[in-house]
Structures are given as C-alpha cells and as structure tokens.
Amino acid sequence: MSWSSGLIKEILNPNNLIISSELGVVIADKYPKAQHHYLVLPLADIPSIFQLNRSHLPLLEELHLLARNVVEVKGARWTDFQVGFHAEPSMQRLHLHVISTDFVSPTLKTKKHWNSFNTELFVPYEKLFALLEKENCFSRLPKSLRDELLNKPLICNQCEFVGKNLPTLKEHLLQHLQDPERTTSDKMEKQEVDEKAYFRDELKRKLKDKRNFLIETDRAVVIKADFPKSQYHFRVVAKEELRDITQLTEEHLPLLDHMMELANQIIEQQDHLESRDFRIGFKVHTFWNRLNLHVLSDDFYSMAMKRPRHWNSFHTELFMPFQMVHMLLSLQGSIESISEEKYNELRNQRTLTCNQCEFSTDLLLDLKAHLYQHWQRKEGEREQKKKMENIVRLLDEAKLNDDDHSVLKLDDAATGTAQPTPLLKAEPETKGTPTQNFRVQIQHGSGNDNLMYGPPVNMMNQLNPNNPFRNTPPLNINSLNPAPQHRPNYRARNPNQHRMPGQHGPRAPWNGPRFPPNPNWNPQNFPQQGFNMFAPGPSINQQGPPQYPYQPIGAGGYGPTGPPNSVRPKWVQKTQQKNNQNPNNVEQKPNLQNPNQQIPHQQKPPAQHPTQYARSNQQNRPYKNPQNRQNSNQNNNPNPQNPQNPNKQKYKNKKPANPNQGAQASQPTNNAVPKT
DNA sequence: GTTCTAGAAC
DNA sequence: GTTCTAGAAC
Structure with a gap:
C-alpha cells in the first residue's frame, strides 16, 4: 500500500519540515482538519503507536516538546490545541497530531474525521504516556468498540450541540470560531463571574492596608487608582459600607462634603496642575463594591485607557460630577440607578469626542494620540509659565540684592536648571480641618518620600507600567505602523x-x-531608533491621522527626556x-x-531558522526523572526544576542537510528500542 | 490517508 | 430534484 507510506515520503523532503530536532520532525498535515494541524514524527522508524513501549517515553517527551515548539513558532496558543495519537492510525510511521480545537477546515469532510479526533479514537499524549508507563504497550481497540466510536453522533467539542450531519456541525463550529464570546461555555462564564466578584471587593481590601493611603481620616481614605485613566487619578473611598451613589440619602451629605474636602486636599498636594484641571465625580454604574469618588486630571492621557468603555465611563452620563450628586441628594434625597440597557448603550457608544475640543473619532487609538498632543501642549504651557514666574521672582530678588550671582541664577532659570519644585508639597497639618482624626500622611522624611517625590500616577518612563504608552507600541496599529x-x-x-x-x-x-x-x-516596519515621542507632532487641527507617539525601549533607559525644560514628574526610583x-x-x-x-x-538571541529547533539540552530536559515528571503532570509545567524557565531550548546551529543523517544521529535511541 | 461514486436520505 | 454518506479503489 503505497499511499500509507505517504508520511515517510513527506518527511524526506526538507522543505516540508516546519521544525526539527535530532529525534523528530514536524510537518503540516497535508489535509488539515482544523486551522492548525501539524504532525510530529520520530526520525526513528517506528511504524505506529502499537510498537511503543516504556523505552520510548523519552522519545515521546521529545515529540511533545516539538509539538509545543511548533505551536509557538506558529504564534498560536498552546491551550487551543489538542495533542495526541489516533488509536486506529492509517498512515505508517508513528505520528503525533497537534491540532487546534476549532476544527474549522474544508478538508474535514466525514464523520470518521470528526470522531477520530473527538472520541476515544483520539488518545491524548498524556493518556498514552501514562498507559505505556503502566502497561508497557498500547493495544488495538476491539473492532466492535472501534465501530461504535466511529458511529457516535456528531457532538460539538465546545458545547452540547449535536449535529444532524457533518455540514450542520461544521456550520456550528464556524460560529464558535467567529464569535467565541457568544458561544463561550457556561463553565467559562461562571468562572469569569466568580473572578469578577473577587475583584469587585478590591477597594474593601485596600482599606485594610494603610500603606495604600495617601490621606486617611476616620470616614474615608484617598488612594491612587490602580488603573489610572489620567496623569493623576485618585479615589476617595468611603469607609462606610456603601456600594455606590444609589445607596446614598440626604443623611450622607456630610460624608460627601467630607470626601470633597479630601479631594481638595489631594489636589492641593500637587502643584503641577491647577485645581481647575481636575474632575471630581462618581461613576453612576460602578464596578467596585464601595462608594468611591474619582479625582482625576482632565488630560485622560493614560495607558490604562484601553477600551472605548473606559473613555465613555468618564465622558457620558455614566460619570456624575460631584456637584450634581450633591444637588440631587439635597433636592430629592436619593439617586436612581441607571438601567442595564442604558448603561450598555452609553458604555459602548462608539463615537468618542475629545473632552478638550471638537475632535471626535471611532478609534480609541486616534483619540489617545490626539489627547497626547493636548497633553504635550499643556505641559509646554505650564513649563513656560513656571519659567516666567521664576524669572520674575529672580528679577525681584535681583532688584533687592543687586549682585552678580543673581544674574547667574537668571541664566539657570532660563535654561531650566533651576531647582525643581517638589511635586507634592508636605502639609504637616491642615488648618481648620473639621475632622479630629484627620491627618496627612505625606510628610517629609516620614518614610513616604517615594509618594511625595515620585510621580503620583503616571510617569514617562518606558519601564514604568503606568506610562501611558509603554505597552502600546505600534505593533497593533496597522494603519500607522x-x-x-x-x-x-x-x-x-x-x-x-x-x-x-x-x-x-x-x-x-x-x-x-x-x-x-x-x-x-x-526591520524597517519598526520605528527607527531615536524616534522621539516628544518631537512636535502635527497640529491638532491638521488633517490626517496623528503620528502615534512612541519611544523605543532602551534609549536612555528611563524614557524620553521630554520637551526641553518641561516640568513633568521626576521619578526617583526607590x-x-x-x-x-x-x-x-x-x-x-x-x-x-x-x-x-x-x-x-x-x-535573547533567537534561533536562526524555523527548521533549526533542537531538542532541549540534557540539563533542561523535561521529565528527566520520574519524580519530576510526576510533578510536572500536576502543574503541566514541563520543566519543574526550573519554573522560571519552563521551556528553555537550545537551538541547533545547523540542521542536517539530509534528514537521513538526522535519523542516523538518533541511532542510539533507535537501537535502544526493541522492535516488536 | 484521499477520491470517487452509488445509493440512501431528504 | 439535491445533499450526504459509506464503502471500494487507490
């Protein structure tokens, strides 16, 4: 039967190899049954699964490693794959199927195709491994069982659906692929809900750790927002068990006043922005299980602004300014919650209008680039203003104290080398505080200096997770880069x-x-080294897509130097x-x-060519001893000895020009295998 | 393993 | 009439 030796012919052609090692090769299935479908074959001449025994376990590990590597090479997700053998293979030469679970493919044509991957006719790698270890062989299924499995109904592998025929199932599978969210199984949804429930209480947990507090009183605290949506973003969190503004009554007006007072306190503690540059208000439909007042600068220039809904939550009726909340409570004693329908409509609204001008767009990335330009311009203006103030001050001093040193100081002011003003001023005691327990945590030398001199929320540091553009390099922006x-x-x-x-x-x-x-x-598709995100971009009103700001990592290590003389938060690394x-x-x-x-x-130096993967070196071989393998099966980490390094590979420098040589190289293993 | 096709299923 | 499947041939 010549057709059944087709695979052996395939692997003789080096052009067919996606990756290879000394022991095995990976090729694409000629008739893929899913979007990704690869075959891992040993170079050793093992006809099928039925010839395997315990001595082959190391070889199987090698094949599995190759399976992981090919998924990686293809840029796919390992969790989207099933990896195993057919219990009833029809092609000669042992082959491990590495197939994505979408099963969307024009070459998936028969019931046999489906059931050979989605019944016990498919033997997952782990199952075979355990079986060989225990029984030292894998036996052919009885014909009756084989026929029964082949005739099983066409049950979807992702939900309860049963197809009346193969075309029906294929249509259904396509829907799973095209709309994974809608067809997510109940299990996943439940898991998601549970995880969300945990995070909803995050603010409550934060209240238990005083290290989070910028300001604390007996009724509320001020903390930084974890996902700042602006350069400065704080939350004033009530200590009282109140979920959101819909639970407020007239009786809570003093609490609101108090929270507003804290909002003003935290704004006063920075002198970078004017208080008019801040927005203060509540989310009408909040995720968090605790009443919290947002205090954030109006630049909305932030890495955490990742979804249109983030923008909409501050720029539609979903955000209620403090004054409005106060007024509604005074007038009608309560605030109605918003309907789920209205909430979804507002949060998913697609037209995003700039909060500082008429600009509007459907694309959040465009808006972010636009906001950056506002931010850049305002920073420049602030800097100019500071410089002028400095000059005026020094001039005044010069008038009083007419000596040469003042002139030197003037130069310093003009070149921006004058002493920077601390960002957050210490306010040891606030005058006239209504609450007795009120205390300001940020004090010079109090051990919180990092809070004082560190930028409060964002910093223009490529290594800093809060840098608005740190993780938005142009990789995802097809239109621009x-x-x-x-x-x-x-x-x-x-x-x-x-x-x-x-x-x-x-x-x-x-x-x-x-x-x-x-x-x-x-490499030209990447931004040039030295690209300066602070270089003046096109004016805001200019036509055409804005230049997306981008600073290459590594240039100077700590991000852009900023526009000349800019006064932006300096980050003192602690x-x-x-x-x-x-x-x-x-x-x-x-x-x-x-x-x-x-x-x-x-x-790290990458390998030189996709076909030049090699098996891992002995030190890092997975499953080096049975104990490790056992642990590894529990946590699915192939390299338990080195959890930081789960998949370390040594790349081969050159691959054999002729795969037969590779087969010879693997001869020791081959010899160790008694053929049956 | 696929392709082809007669005949069943619709 | 068309669609789909299963078995023979390769």
Whole structure:
C-alpha cells in the first residue's frame, strides 16, 4: 500500500519540515482538519503507536516538546490545541497530531474525521504516556468498540450541540470560531463571574492596608487608582459600607462634603496642575463594591485607557460630577440607578469626542494620540509659565540684592536648571480641618518620600507600567505602523500562568524560548531608533491621522527626556517601591493587582531558522526523572526544576542537510528500542 | 490517508 | 430534484 507510506515520503523532503530536532520532525498535515494541524514524527522508524513501549517515553517527551515548539513558532496558543495519537492510525510511521480545537477546515469532510479526533479514537499524549508507563504497550481497540466510536453522533467539542450531519456541525463550529464570546461555555462564564466578584471587593481590601493611603481620616481614605485613566487619578473611598451613589440619602451629605474636602486636599498636594484641571465625580454604574469618588486630571492621557468603555465611563452620563450628586441628594434625597440597557448603550457608544475640543473619532487609538498632543501642549504651557514666574521672582530678588550671582541664577532659570519644585508639597497639618482624626500622611522624611517625590500616577518612563504608552507600541496599529507578522520578541504563553478572563492574546513567560525570526520580517516596519515621542507632532487641527507617539525601549533607559525644560514628574526610583512601580520586580511574578500590565521583554538571541529547533539540552530536559515528571503532570509545567524557565531550548546551529543523517544521529535511541 | 461514486436520505 | 454518506479503489 503505497499511499500509507505517504508520511515517510513527506518527511524526506526538507522543505516540508516546519521544525526539527535530532529525534523528530514536524510537518503540516497535508489535509488539515482544523486551522492548525501539524504532525510530529520520530526520525526513528517506528511504524505506529502499537510498537511503543516504556523505552520510548523519552522519545515521546521529545515529540511533545516539538509539538509545543511548533505551536509557538506558529504564534498560536498552546491551550487551543489538542495533542495526541489516533488509536486506529492509517498512515505508517508513528505520528503525533497537534491540532487546534476549532476544527474549522474544508478538508474535514466525514464523520470518521470528526470522531477520530473527538472520541476515544483520539488518545491524548498524556493518556498514552501514562498507559505505556503502566502497561508497557498500547493495544488495538476491539473492532466492535472501534465501530461504535466511529458511529457516535456528531457532538460539538465546545458545547452540547449535536449535529444532524457533518455540514450542520461544521456550520456550528464556524460560529464558535467567529464569535467565541457568544458561544463561550457556561463553565467559562461562571468562572469569569466568580473572578469578577473577587475583584469587585478590591477597594474593601485596600482599606485594610494603610500603606495604600495617601490621606486617611476616620470616614474615608484617598488612594491612587490602580488603573489610572489620567496623569493623576485618585479615589476617595468611603469607609462606610456603601456600594455606590444609589445607596446614598440626604443623611450622607456630610460624608460627601467630607470626601470633597479630601479631594481638595489631594489636589492641593500637587502643584503641577491647577485645581481647575481636575474632575471630581462618581461613576453612576460602578464596578467596585464601595462608594468611591474619582479625582482625576482632565488630560485622560493614560495607558490604562484601553477600551472605548473606559473613555465613555468618564465622558457620558455614566460619570456624575460631584456637584450634581450633591444637588440631587439635597433636592430629592436619593439617586436612581441607571438601567442595564442604558448603561450598555452609553458604555459602548462608539463615537468618542475629545473632552478638550471638537475632535471626535471611532478609534480609541486616534483619540489617545490626539489627547497626547493636548497633553504635550499643556505641559509646554505650564513649563513656560513656571519659567516666567521664576524669572520674575529672580528679577525681584535681583532688584533687592543687586549682585552678580543673581544674574547667574537668571541664566539657570532660563535654561531650566533651576531647582525643581517638589511635586507634592508636605502639609504637616491642615488648618481648620473639621475632622479630629484627620491627618496627612505625606510628610517629609516620614518614610513616604517615594509618594511625595515620585510621580503620583503616571510617569514617562518606558519601564514604568503606568506610562501611558509603554505597552502600546505600534505593533497593533496597522494603519500607522504595519506590524511584522511574526513578532521577534514573542514567547509562548505558559498555560499555567494566571490570566484574566477575557484578556486576549498570549502572555509570555519571562525566559521561555522565542521563535526564530521570520525570514520575511522587515526591520524597517519598526520605528527607527531615536524616534522621539516628544518631537512636535502635527497640529491638532491638521488633517490626517496623528503620528502615534512612541519611544523605543532602551534609549536612555528611563524614557524620553521630554520637551526641553518641561516640568513633568521626576521619578526617583526607590528600592522599596511597590511591585507595580518597580520594573525589576514586576517581571518575577504576575501582578494580580494590575493583571493587564505588560512586562518588558528581555532580549535573547533567537534561533536562526524555523527548521533549526533542537531538542532541549540534557540539563533542561523535561521529565528527566520520574519524580519530576510526576510533578510536572500536576502543574503541566514541563520543566519543574526550573519554573522560571519552563521551556528553555537550545537551538541547533545547523540542521542536517539530509534528514537521513538526522535519523542516523538518533541511532542510539533507535537501537535502544526493541522492535516488536 | 484521499477520491470517487452509488445509493440512501431528504 | 439535491445533499450526504459509506464503502471500494487507490
């Protein structure tokens, strides 16, 4: 039967190999049954699954590693794949299927195709591994069972749906692929709800840790917003058990007054912006289970502004200014909640209008670039103003004290080297505070200096997670900066890593293998080194898409120098800063308080060519001993000895020109395998 | 493994 | 009439 040796012919052609190692190769399935479908084959001549025994376990690990690598090379998510063998293979040469679970493909044509992947006719890798370990062989299924499995109804692999025939099932599978959110299984939805419920109480938890407090009184505290939507973004959080403004009554008016007082306090504690530059108000429909008053600067220039709904939550009726809340409570004694329908309409509103001019757009990224220009202009104006004030002050001093030194100081003022004003002024005691327990936490030398001199919310530091543009390099902005298809810094996501529901895309582990560069990748698609995000962009009213600000990482390490003489928050890096402020710590473990934060990539030399993957070196071989393998099965981490380094690979420098040589290289393993 | 096609199912 | 499946041929 010549057709059944088709795979052996396939792997003899080096052009067919996606990746290879000394022991195995990966090719694409010629008739893929899903969007991704690859076959991992040993170079050793093992006809099928029925010839395997315990001695093959290391080989199987190698094949599994290749499976992981090919998923990574293809830029897909490991969790979207099923990996295993057919219990009833029809092609010669053992082959491990690596197939994405969408099963959307024109070459999926028969019931047999479906059931051979979605019944016990499919033997997952782990199952076979355990079986071989226990029984030292894998036996052919009885014909009756085989026929029964082949004739099973067409049950969807993602929900309860049963197709009346294959075309019906295929149509259904396509819907899953096109609209994964709508068809998310109940289980996933439930999980998501549960996780949200936990985060809803985050503000309550914050109230238990005084280190979070910028200001504390007996009735409320001021904290920084975890996901600041502006350069400065604080929350005044009530200590009382109140969920939101709909629970307020007239009796709470004194509390509101008090919260407003704290809002003013925190605004006064910075002298970068005027108090008129701040917005103070409540979210009408808030996520958090605790009444909190937003105090935020009106630039809305922030990395955390990631979704249109973030914008809309501050720029529609969903945001109620403090005065309005106060007035409604005074007049009618309560505030009605907003209907779910209205809430969804407002939060998903697509037209985003700038809060500072007439500009409007459907695209949040355009708005962000636009806001950046407002911010840049205002920063310039503030700087000019400060400089002028400085000059006037020095002139006054010069009049009083007519000596040469004053002239020198004048020069300093003009070049911006004069002493910077501390950002947050210490206010040891606030005059006339109504509440007895009121105290201001931020004091010189109180151990909170990092809060005082550190920028309150955002800083223009590429390494800082709060930098508005730090994790929005132009990779996703096709219209402005076409991205290379394969991102050279990409690393496969560790399936065990914590991931928020609904968060898309892979989250790379720190030092796993990267996939090698795409030969078609053109480095010119990336912004040039030295691109200055502070260079003056086109004017706001100018036609055409705005230039997206971008600062390459590594140029100077601490971000842009800013417009000449700008007075923006200077960040004094402290070793004791919290994780979400310390770039050296964030990469060690995911920051649960800020799960969306991205972590800077570390550069590592990539492999040279997709086909040049090699098996991992012995030190880092997964499942090196049975104990490790057992642990690893529990947490699905192939390298339990080194959890930071789950998939470390040694890339081969050159691959055999002829795969047969590779087969010979693997001879020892081959010899170790008694053929049956 | 796929392709082809007769005949069942609709 | 068309669509779909299952078995034979490769």
